[in-house]
Amino acid sequence: MAKRTTVLKVTGLKRAFGKNTIFDRFNLEVRAGEAIALTGRNGAGKSTLLRCLVGADRPDDGSVEVLGTPMSETSPEIRRNVATVIDDLDFFPDLSVVEHLDLLARAHGLENPDRMVDEVLDEVQLVPQSGQLPGTLSSGQRRRLALATAFVRPRKLLIMDEPEQRLDTEGVSWLSGRLQTERKSGLAIVFASHEPSLVDSVATRVVTLGAPR
Amino acid sequence: MDGAAGDDEFADYTGHHDAGFEGVEEPAQPVIPSAAELKRQINDWRRGRATRNLWEAFSDAYIAVIAALMIGGALVNVVFRAQRVVAQCTSEACLSARTVLPWAAFALAVALALAVSRLFGPVLASAAEGFWLLDTPVRRARLLGPRLVAALVVALVVGALVGAAVTALTGGSVLAIAVWSSGTALAAMAAVSCAAAQQGGERDRMTQIAGYLFWVLGLAALVTVIGIAAGWFSLGLSADLDAEIGLAVVAVAAVILAVSLVLAVLRLGRIRRVRLVSGGALVKGISGAFFALDFGLARDIVVARRAVAVGQVTPRRGHGLGRQALVWREWQRLRRFPQPLFVLAATLIVPYACDALGMSTLTPVVAALALFGASIQLLGGLRVLTRTGGLARCLPFSLAQLKISAVTVPAIVVAIWAVLTVPAYLGFGDGAATHPASEAGLMAIATAAAGLLAAIRWTQAKGPDFSAPMISTPSGAFPPGLMSNVFRGFDVCLIATAPMLLGFSPMWSLAICAIAALILLNSMDAESLRARQAEQQKELERAKKQRAAAAATERQRKR
Numbered sequence: 049m050a051k052r053t054t055v056l057k058v059t060g061l062k063r064a065f066g067k068n069t070i071f072d073r074f075n076l077e078v079r080a081g082e083a084i085a086l087t088g089r090n091g092a093g094k095s096t097l098l099r100c101l102v103g104a105d106r107p108d109d110g111s112v113e114v115l116g117t118p119m120s121e122t123s124p125e126i127r128r129n130v131a132t133v134i135d136d137l138d139f140f141p142d143l144s145v146v147e148h149l150d151l152l153a154r155a156h157g158l159e160n161p162d163r164m165v166d167e168v169l170d171e172v173q174l175v176p177q178s179g180q181l182p183g184t185l186s187s188g189q190r191r192r193l194a195l196a197t198a199f200v201r202p203r204k205l206l207i208m209d210e211p212e213q214r215l216d217t218e219g220v221s222w223l224s225g226r227l228q229t230e231r232k233s234g235l236a237i238v239f240a241s242h243e244p245s246l247v248d249s250v251a252t253r254v255v256t257l258g259a260p261r
Numbered sequence: 262m263d264g265a266a267g268d269d270e271f272a273d274y275t276g277h278h279d280a281g282f283e284g285v286e287e288p289a290q291p292v293i294p295s296a297a298e299l300k301r302q303i304n305d306w307r308r309g310r311a312t313r314n315l316w317e318a319f320s321d322a323y324i325a326v327i328a329a330l331m332i333g334g335a336l337v338n339v340v341f342r343a344q345r346v347v348a349q350c351t352s353e354a355c356l357s358a359r360t361v362l363p364w365a366a367f368a369l370a371v372a373l374a375l376a377v378s379r380l381f382g383p384v385l386a387s388a389a390e391g392f393w394l395l396d397t398p399v400r401r402a403r404l405l406g407p408r409l410v411a412a413l414v415v416a417l418v419v420g421a422l423v424g425a426a427v428t429a430l431t432g433g434s435v436l437a438i439a440v441w442s443s444g445t446a447l448a449a450m451a452a453v454s455c456a457a458a459q460q461g462g463e464r465d466r467m468t469q470i471a472g473y474l475f476w477v478l479g480l481a482a483l484v485t486v487i488g489i490a491a492g493w494f495s496l497g498l499s500a501d502l503d504a505e506i507g508l509a510v511v512a513v514a515a516v517i518l519a520v521s522l523v524l525a526v527l528r529l530g531r532i533r534r535v536r537l538v539s540g541g542a543l544v545k546g547i548s549g550a551f552f553a554l555d556f557g558l559a560r561d562i563v564v565a566r567r568a569v570a571v572g573q574v575t576p577r578r579g580h581g582l583g584r585q586a587l588v589w590r591e592w593q594r595l596r597r598f599p600q601p602l603f604v605l606a607a608t609l610i611v612p613y614a615c616d617a618l619g620m621s622t623l624t625p626v627v628a629a630l631a632l633f634g635a636s637i638q639l640l641g642g643l644r645v646l647t648r649t650g651g652l653a654r655c656l657p658f659s660l661a662q663l664k665i666s667a668v669t670v671p672a673i674v675v676a677i678w679a680v681l682t683v684p685a686y687l688g689f690g691d692g693a694a695t696h697p698a699s700e701a702g703l704m705a706i707a708t709a710a711a712g713l714l715a716a717i718r719w720t721q722a723k724g725p726d727f728s729a730p731m732i733s734t735p736s737g738a739f740p741p742g743l744m745s746n747v748f749r750g751f752d753v754c755l756i757a758t759a760p761m762l763l764g765f766s767p768m769w770s771l772a773i774c775a776i777a778a779l780i781l782l783n784s785m786d787a788e789s790l791r792a793r794q795a796e797q798q799k800e801l802e803r804a805k806k807q808r809a810a811a812a813a814t815e816r817q818r819k820r
Contacts, residue, residue, distance in 0.1 A: 104650060109799070121654060128657035136651035140642065141568035142594050150579040154586030155656045161579070179576050183569040197655055 052079040053115070055205050055236035056101070061110035063096055070096050071257065074110065076238075080204070083227065083237040085251035092258025094240035095134070098209045101238065102132045114205060128156070131203035133211055137194045139182035145169070145193055146178035149200045156201040164200055171226070172196045188214045195223065206230065208239040212246050224249045296403030299394065340429050347432035350619070357489030358618050359431045360503050363441040365482035366427035367448060367510065370420050372475035374449040378456030379468045380563065383412040384532060385540030395534045402530035405537070409457055409525060413450050420449030440507035447514035454521040460536065461528020476607075483610045490617030490689075554746040555724040557644065564641065584658060584666045591642050591670040601638035605678060608635045612685035612708070621694035624685060625708045625761040625770070629754045632678065632712025633719070639671035640720040647721045664782045668717060679709035704761055707770035711757035714777045719750035721781065753777055 056078040063070045070093035078084055086094045099105035101112055103121030112119035114126055121127075139148060146169060153161035169175050172192040177185060185193065191214045198206060211227075212220045220243060227250040231237055241247050247254060294302075319326065347355065377383070384405050386395060394404060424445030428438045452475075456468045488494055543566055550559035574597060580589040595602065612628040615621065646653045646663050653663055686704040688695030696704060725746065731738035757777065760769035 102654065104654070109803075121650065122660045124657050124659050124662070127654060130654075132654055134651070136649045137655075138645055138649045138652045140590075140594070140645050140652075141565050142571075142574075142598055142641065143590065144574050144576045146576045147579070147590070147593075150576075151586055151590050152655055154579045154582050155584070155658070157582045157657075179573050181568045181572060181574060183565050184572045201655070 052081055052234075054079050055115055056238065057111075057113040058101065059111050059113075061097070061100060061112065062108045063093070063100055063105070064108055076255065078205070078236045078238060080234045080236050081231060082252045083231045083239070083250050085247040085254045086238065086240040086257055087242070087247060087254055088257035094257055095209050097257065098134060098207055098238070098240055102130060102134060102207050104134065104136060128202070129204040131198040131201060131206050133194050133198050133206075133208040135209060137197065139190075139193070141181060141183055144179045144181060145174055145185070148182070148193065149196055152197055152201050158202070168196045168200045171199070171222070188216065188219070191215060192219065199226070203235065206235055206237045206239075208237070210240055210242060212241060212243040220246060293398050296399050299397075299399055299404075340426055344429040344432060344438075347430065348434075350432060355432065355619070357495075358486050359433055359437075361482050361486045361489070362431045363424065363428045363433065363437070363445075363507070365479050365486070366423050367441065367445045368475045368479035368482060370423045370445050371448045371452045372472050372479055374416050374420070374452035375456060375468050375472035375475065378412070378453050379465055379472065380540075380566070381543055382460055382537065382540035383453050383456050384408045384460060384529065384537060385544060386534075386537040387541040387545065388538055391534050391538035391541070395537065400530065401532075402526070405529045405532065406526070409454075409529065412453050412457070413522075416449040416453040417446045420446035434504075436504055437507065440504050440511065444507050444510040444514060447511060447518055451514050451518035451521055454518055454525050457525035458521050458528060461525060461531050463531075463533070463536075480607050480610070483607075483614060487610060487613045487617045487689075553725055554743050555722075556746065557648070557720065557722045558724055560637070561644070561648070584662060587642075587656070587658075587663070587666040588669045591667060594642060595639070595670060595674075601635070602674065604638060605632075605635045605674065608632055609678065609681055612682045612705075613689055616685050616689040616694075621688075622762065625704060625711070625758040626755065628682065628685075629708045629711040629715065629758050630751070632675065632709060633715040633750055633754050636671060636675060636713050636716035637719055639674060640668070640716055643667040643671075643717065644720045648723075661783045664717075668713075668782065671716075672713060675709050675713045676706075679705045682708070700767060703767040703771065707761065707767045707774060708758060710774040710778075711754050711770065714757065714774055714781060715750040715753040717781050718753050718777075722746055722749050 054077055056076065058074060058076040061074040062072045064072075074097065076084065086097065088094055096105060100107045101119070103112075103119050103126065114129055117123065117125055119126060143151065146165060149165045149168060150161055153164050158164055169178055172195060174189060174192055174196065177189055182190065182193065191211075195208075195211060198208070206227075211223055215223060224246050227237060227239075227246075231250065231252070237250070239246075239250070313321075347359075385408060386405070390404075395401060421442045425438050425442035428441040433441065452471070455471070456465070459465050459468045543562065546562040547559045550556070550562065577593050577597075579586050579593075608628075608631040611631040612624045615624040615627050620627070643664060646656075646667055653660065656663060658666070683698075683701050683705045686696050686701035687698065723742075725740040725743040727740050729741055732741055757770050757773045760773070761767055
């Protein structure tokens with residue numbers, strides 16, 4: 049069997065806030081079709097690590113490479129390959145739910161954006177809200193829209209910070225199934241989670257951050 | 262726990278010892294305090310927690326108070342000196358401005374009062390008041406009365422200042438200043454009062470329609486000034502007649518104020534808590550943003566509020582792929598909410614008005630400032646893409662590509678604005694400076710570019726970074742960039758139009774605009790520069806460590 053491509057390579061990553069070192073000499077290699085779950089207590093550094101991986105935060109030392117390209121949040125190549133669901137997602141206040149997804153699909157050059165948008169919208173159960181402006185959505189619906197933005201576009205690496213947040217039980221179950229399918233189709237996934245069922249069903253490896261309780 | 266003992270405890274706590282049905286007394290009706298008593302109690306608590314008295318607070322803030330007094334005094338002096346100078350002007354343009362501009366100020370002040378009232382309430386309450394006070398059986402109207410009075414006082418002060426300043430600056434007499442100041446103040450109060458009456462009736466349609474009507478009236482008055490200055494028509498109003506009409510306006514405004522105030526007071530107790538609290542939340546958010554001098558955030562809050570009020574739209578299919586899709590969406594957003602275009606169209610008057618009023622030299626800077634204010638509304642897409650980075654990360658373009666895509670549609674609209682202002686630079690009205698066609702065209706383009714770039718700079722502003730080392734000032738520690746936010750945008754306008762103001766070729770202004778565009782639309786903003794600097798610093802440290810390690814190995818080897 050051919051060796052799978054290394055999608056994400058993290059070497060010697062360090063992040064500290066003042067004297068408080070969050071993580072140091074952190075190494076990780078994620079290949080296509082692998083799903084890494086980051087677990088650990090609150091404040092262990094899961095979100096900080098993910099922010100460093102997507103380029104939203106700058107590590108103090110170490111390097112992050114995506115498909116051999118050094119991580120730079122502003123690089124179009126990185127943006128093309130990496131889909132993220134972390135807490136800083138913003139929305140145009142005057143574009144509806146479906147228009148956001150349509151914009152993303154078209155911006156990524158999808159040949160048949162309408163079909164893809166309809167599929168994803170149906171999957172995240174936001175069809176009745178398709179004409180609503182984001183400001184009127186509930187927190188759970190906003191989370192579903194955030195997840196939809198990751199699934200409506202092409203991607204090679206998916207990075208998510210507690211994707212199960214604010215989802216109902218049915219939503220967590222759907223997410224679990226969707227991520228398993230994504231992984232099996234060759235997508236590399238890194239996600240932080242406090243939901244054992246999601247970690248157990250999706251992750252191929254579990255990395256626990258911080259000191260044990 | 263012993264059951265009997267527990268019952269006894271409960272009995273002591275409630276004050277009822279007899280648990281039998283026969284001996285049960287009717288519970289005494291609770292005495293509901295009056296709103297005034299409740300407020301007195303809250304004030305007592307507040308005073309009890311105060312650590313400084315009023316004089317001590319004043320002593321601490323004396324620099325700010327003296328600075329405000331000095332600036333206020335200087336402004337009043339400037340207005341009075343301008344009034345004396347302009348009062349001597351007897352040209353048709355000056356006379357028309359003197360007659361009609363107070364009308365414009367009057368209409369625009371009323372429109373503004375209606376718009377602000379509709380946005381905030383005008384009667385509002387904080388979330389805490391909503392939870393702790395408005396849910397009690399205390400008479401709500403009594404609690405809210407002072408809120409209505411506060412809103413009316415603000416309208417009175419702002420209206421009086423606007424009316425007096427505009428009448429004075431156009432060279433009006435003392436009588437005219439007094440009449441228009443009173444008229445504008447009373448009309449602004451009446452507007453707030455009408456909006457409050459509508460709020461009590463759970464409606465705001467009339468406020469909205471009246472607001473639009475007054476905006477149109479204000480703009481019509483401004484166009485009239487230009488028309489008279491250009492000699493298209495004449496109003497033939499004398500100063501005496503103008504003052505008489507002003508007095509009539511005062512009377513009408515007073516009557517409307519009285520009637521609407523009675524209605525508003527009668528309906529105060531009927532305003533729903535959710536409406537009161539939402540206005541309070543908006544004020545809280547905006548005041549927080551203003552305290553941090555984060556004007557972009559203040560605007561974001563208002564925009565988000567409007568979007569929530571709209572709630573639902575008819576989705577439109579996108580067009581094109583890649584960056585074309587983003588540009589197309591910008592166009593669709595503008596078509597969906599075209600209000601910014603009306604504001605922009607209104608600013609077309611500015612360069613013509615400057616010419617008409619004999620202030621041709623100032624036309625570029627004043628027009629650029631007006632365009633700066635109007636263009637901010639066009640750049641909502643740029644704001645969303647640059648304020649957090651979350652959405653930009655989802656799109657496969659560089660930051661520069663994203664910015665250019667988001668700015669394309671506004672730039673086209675502003676280019677049309679520039680073309681329509683060329684006649685103002687060619688020479689418009691009596692005594693206006695004239696320029697050859699080529700130079701007028703370049704001046705119009707440079708002015709428009711300055712206004713748009715200023716708006717782009719303003720839109721991309723980041724809030725102050727309170728985690729960074731603070732700067733020590735006599736007024737306390739300030740985060741870096743806090744004060745520069747005040748001048749953001751204005752700086753581009755002034756620097757870019759300075760060569761035209763000083764009589765140099767507009768090519769100099771265009772060159773400054775080109776440099777500003779390179780900085781603002783490229784990835785060369787302050788944040789990216791800091792990121793690059795940090796990256797270079799890291800590289801340097803890494804190289805230093807490697808050199809030190811190599812030297813240590815070499816020393817080891819030699820030993």
